[in-house]
Amino acid sequence: MTDVDLRTSILRHLTYSLGSDADHATQHDWRIALSLAVRDRLIENWHAASRATRAVGAKRVYYLSMEFLIGRLLEDAIVNLRLEDEAQQALTGLGLDPVAVIQDEPDAALGNGGLGRLAACFMESLSTLGVPAFGYGIRYEHGLFRQSFEEGRQIETAEDWLTQYHAWEFERRDVRFKMCFGGEVVEEGGKPVWHGQEAVMAQAYDTPVIGWRGRWANTLRLWSAQPLHGFDLDRFNRGEYAAAAEPEALARTISRVLYPDDTTEQGKELRLKQEYFFTAASLRDILRRFEAEGGALTDLPKRAAIQLNDTHPAIAGPELVRLLHDEREMPLDQAIATARGCLSYTNHTLMPEALERWSEDLMTSLLPRHMQLIERIDAAHAAEQPSRSVSLTGDGEVRMGELAFVMAHKVNGVSALHTDLMKKTVFAELHRLHPDRIVNETNGVTPRRWLLSANPRLSGLITRTIGEGWVDDLEQLERLEPSLTDPAFLDAYAAAKRANKADLADWLAAEHGVQVDPDAMFDVQIKRIHEYKRQHLNILEAIALWRDIKANPQGNWVPRVKIFAGKAAPGYFFAKEIIRLINDVAAVINSDPETNRYLKVIFLPNYNVSLAERLIPASDLSEQISTAGKEASGTGNMKFALNGAPTIGTLDGANVEIRDRVGARNFFLFGMTADEVEARRAVPEHAAQAIAADPRLSGALMEISRGTFSRRDRHRYRGVVANLSGADYFLVCSDFTAYWDAQRRADAAFADADAWRRMAACNTARSGWFSSDRTIRGYMADIWDVVAVRSGLDEAMQPPG
Numbered sequence: 001m002t003d004v005d006l007r008t009s010i011l012r013h014l015t016y017s018l019g020s021d022a023d024h025a026t027q028h029d030w031r032i033a034l035s036l037a038v039r040d041r042l043i044e045n046w047h048a049a050s051r052a053t054r055a056v057g058a059k060r061v062y063y064l065s066m067e068f069l070i071g072r073l074l075e076d077a078i079v080n081l082r083l084e085d086e087a088q089q090a091l092t093g094l095g096l097d098p099v100a101v102i103q104d105e106p107d108a109a110l111g112n113g114g115l116g117r118l119a120a121c122f123m124e125s126l127s128t129l130g131v132p133a134f135g136y137g138i139r140y141e142h143g144l145f146r147q148s149f150e151e152g153r154q155i156e157t158a159e160d161w162l163t164q165y166h167a168w169e170f171e172r173r174d175v176r177f178k179m180c181f182g183g184e185v186v187e188e189g190g191k192p193v194w195h196g197q198e199a200v201m202a203q204a205y206d207t208p209v210i211g212w213r214g215r216w217a218n219t220l221r222l223w224s225a226q227p228l229h230g231f232d233l234d235r236f237n238r239g240e241y242a243a244a245a246e247p248e249a250l251a252r253t254i255s256r257v258l259y260p261d262d263t264t265e266q267g268k269e270l271r272l273k274q275e276y277f278f279t280a281a282s283l284r285d286i287l288r289r290f291e292a293e294g295g296a297l298t299d300l301p302k303r304a305a306i307q308l309n310d311t312h313p314a315i316a317g318p319e320l321v322r323l324l325h326d327e328r329e330m331p332l333d334q335a336i337a338t339a340r341g342c343l344s345y346t347n348h349t350l351m352p353e354a355l356e357r358w359s360e361d362l363m364t365s366l367l368p369r370h371m372q373l374i375e376r377i378d379a380a381h382a383a384e385q386p387s388r389s390v391s392l393t394g395d396g397e398v399r400m401g402e403l404a405f406v407m408a409h410k411v412n413g414v415s416a417l418h419t420d421l422m423k424k425t426v427f428a429e430l431h432r433l434h435p436d437r438i439v440n441e442t443n444g445v446t447p448r449r450w451l452l453s454a455n456p457r458l459s460g461l462i463t464r465t466i467g468e469g470w471v472d473d474l475e476q477l478e479r480l481e482p483s484l485t486d487p488a489f490l491d492a493y494a495a496a497k498r499a500n501k502a503d504l505a506d507w508l509a510a511e512h513g514v515q516v517d518p519d520a521m522f523d524v525q526i527k528r529i530h531e532y533k534r535q536h537l538n539i540l541e542a543i544a545l546w547r548d549i550k551a552n553p554q555g556n557w558v559p560r561v562k563i564f565a566g567k568a569a570p571g572y573f574f575a576k577e578i579i580r581l582i583n584d585v586a587a588v589i590n591s592d593p594e595t596n597r598y599l600k601v602i603f604l605p606n607y608n609v610s611l612a613e614r615l616i617p618a619s620d621l622s623e624q625i626s627t628a629g630k631e632a633s634g635t636g637n638m639k640f641a642l643n644g645a646p647t648i649g650t651l652d653g654a655n656v657e658i659r660d661r662v663g664a665r666n667f668f669l670f671g672m673t674a675d676e677v678e679a680r681r682a683v684p685e686h687a688a689q690a691i692a693a694d695p696r697l698s699g700a701l702m703e704i705s706r707g708t709f710s711r712r713d714r715h716r717y718r719g720v721v722a723n724l725s726g727a728d729y730f731l732v733c734s735d736f737t738a739y740w741d742a743q744r745r746a747d748a749a750f751a752d753a754d755a756w757r758r759m760a761a762c763n764t765a766r767s768g769w770f771s772s773d774r775t776i777r778g779y780m781a782d783i784w785d786v787v788a789v790r791s792g793l794d795e796a797m798q799p800p801g
């Protein structure tokens with residue numbers, strides 16, 4: 001149906017795909033009809049991309065990830081296919097509100113945070129660059145939980161995006177594999193053979209991922225767990241109604257829910273099952289494709305680059321060895337070398353609690369053959385080391401980080417600082433043994449979603465100023481540099497930001513009943529709630545500022561709106577206390593008539609990709625205030641800089657590289673460095689010292705202690721205060737004074753409107769390097785050894801639309 005205009009196509013889908021008509025259609029019907037009409041426009045290029053890949057026998061990238069935080073897909077497709085105007089006209093012509101139709105789509109929240117969103121940006125960049133790629137993951141029935149607040153507390157409810165018809169996926173009934181767990185390994189004909197005990201079917205669902213201008217599309221293939229045999233009719237006929245459905249329910253459990261833990265490993269059996277389930281199904285699919293195309297198995301590394309996104313798919317090492325050695329009779333050493341030639345591993349955190357370890361008992365009972373192979377791999381690796389200092393197992397556990405490292409030909413960190421710390425800390429020994437294995441690939445974000453689509457006012461201005469080339473060559477933003485001294489450009493830049501802020505203020509009033517002044521500074525911290533990210537440092541500063549304003553209400557205060565959003569892992573008590581504290585503080589401060597012209601605090605519920613798209617273009621100040629050495633990279637920091645919100649931040653993760661690029665004068669730096677953090681922790685009573693030295697800090701803590709924010713429950717935050725004034729592992733108190741000072745520098749800078757808009761525009765002009773297109777080019781050259789296929793084939797493909 002690509003031969004007709006979009007309006008006709010929408011109406012046809014409404015009639016023939018949905019069985020509805022214009023008089024009765026709901027918003028949902030219109031949204032699905034539009035989605036199908038847009039989808040029609042990309043299918044031919046999607047097929048052409050796989051034909052072109054097969055025709056040249058190209059090497060493919062396989063990105064294995066437990067999480068793909070893709071958000072809404074309709075607007076992304078419309079933007080990448082350049083259908084904005086046509087869609088707008090078609091919808092308004094049909095009497096519909098385009099924004100409402102687009103926003104009717106639920107977010108696909110198949111991820112927790114940065115790691116999953118990075119995978120989604122990478123998929124889009126791979127398609128934009130025309131690199132043949134598959135993303136492999138799990139089709140969770142329930143993505144990340146929905147968050148609401150009850151008396152300030154986080155309440156979690158199940159997310160159910162799949163209860164609505166999902167217009168973007170195709171079930172592939174011909175792509176399904178039987179996956180086994182448990183059982184035993186027996187010798188048969190002189191070979192070990194694994195007889196699994198429990199089995200489920202991995203069923204593939206494909207979603208096309210369209211690149212910029214629709215020239216290329218790759219596939220996101222998500223596995224759903226299904227029973228081998230459906231419903232048990234015999235049991236049903238015997239009257240055992242619930243039992244008849246049991247096998248189905250059990251099998252489906254594997255792809256039922258996304259684990260809501262971010263950077264904390266829980267060691268749950270179901271989690272290991274999920275990891276093995278999607279990894280093994282993906283490898284089987286990769287081998288099936290390779291074998292169908294023909295070639296010697298030892299050539300697999302020439303045709304398949306398999307990226308492990310964190311350790312979650314690290315079982316790929318032993319599984320690929322098993323498929324090659326046990327099932328295809330490749331000698332063990334050769335199988336290990338072949339697997340290593342394909343595999344590479346990205347580390348996303350140095351936090352010890354995030355590095356996965358599985359008990360050997362659990363591994364042996366669930367994956368007995370893999371446990372044997374891990375021991376063989378370990379022995380082969382030990383034989384290479386003079387001191388035999390590194391082992392894949394120990395204390396009854398299998399170390400997945402070490403396993404991934406040993407089975408990968410390249411291991412990468414996600415920012416320069418993080419990669420450096422990897423070499424010095426968690427992987428120091430392995431780095432000594434394999435000095436060429438660790439490389440750095442600083443993260444990036446896709447400019448199509450995070451600038452072009454999320455911020456049409458700013459992207460329109462940029463395009464009017466330097467043309468449209470920046471969209472897939474983001475470093476062209478440098479060409480804005482001469483305009484940074486052009487008052488007309490800066491006026492237009494400031495007007496775009498002001499209009500975005502006014503939209504946000506309207507939305508806050510309409511949806512959340514809070515009034516904010518669009519001329520106040522919008523100071524935004526949005527990310528997972530975690531002690532290392534230090535939302536509590538931010539709220540302590542808010543309390544101190546409130547007290548200062550109260551002490552001098554006639555002062556020359558710079559009005560601020562502090563906006564927070566983010567979810568805490570349901571089992572992470574302290575993070576949930578931070579959420580409650582922020583909500584409690586907001587309630588008191590926002591209702592204080594003496595101060596609320598100057599200071600408001602808002603915690604928006606249910607942070608997700610769509611909320612980020614709404615907030616970032618309307619932000620003035622980006623809070624990136626983690627304890628140095630803890631945030632591997634950050635990617636929100638890049639989105640803010642690109643959208644003209646200068647950072648207040650520590651020298652952590654990619655902040656370091658952002659500051660290098662935007663310039664020290666356009667970045668509010670504060671706090672200890674990673675080295676200083678280590679030294680400071682060793683100082684006895686460091687928190688007490690810091691509190692004694694800063695009356696604002698002690699005043700803010702005292703205010704919490706005396707119950708100002710505790711409603712009827714005076715001791716509510718006793719634990720929080722005890723933590724901060726005691727061990728204070730994340731050094732909130734020790735960094736407080738420097739943070740306060742940096743905030744006042746930000747106030748002074750904001751008060752000079754001309755200087756501020758130049759600073760904001762500088763951030764945009766100098767953030768072009770943080771495109772995920774650049775990151776993917778780095779992986780292609782340093783890790784995958786793949787080339788784009790698109791070039792030269794564009795002509796042969798269908799032009800979009």
Ligand code: CJB
Pocket residue numbers: 112113114115116118262263264310348349354414443631632633634635653
């Ligand atoms: N990260 O989101 C997660 N989950 C984890 O389990 C471990 C790390 C984040 O990954 C991002 C992408 O690399 C980083 O930018 C971020 O610093 C890190 O916390």
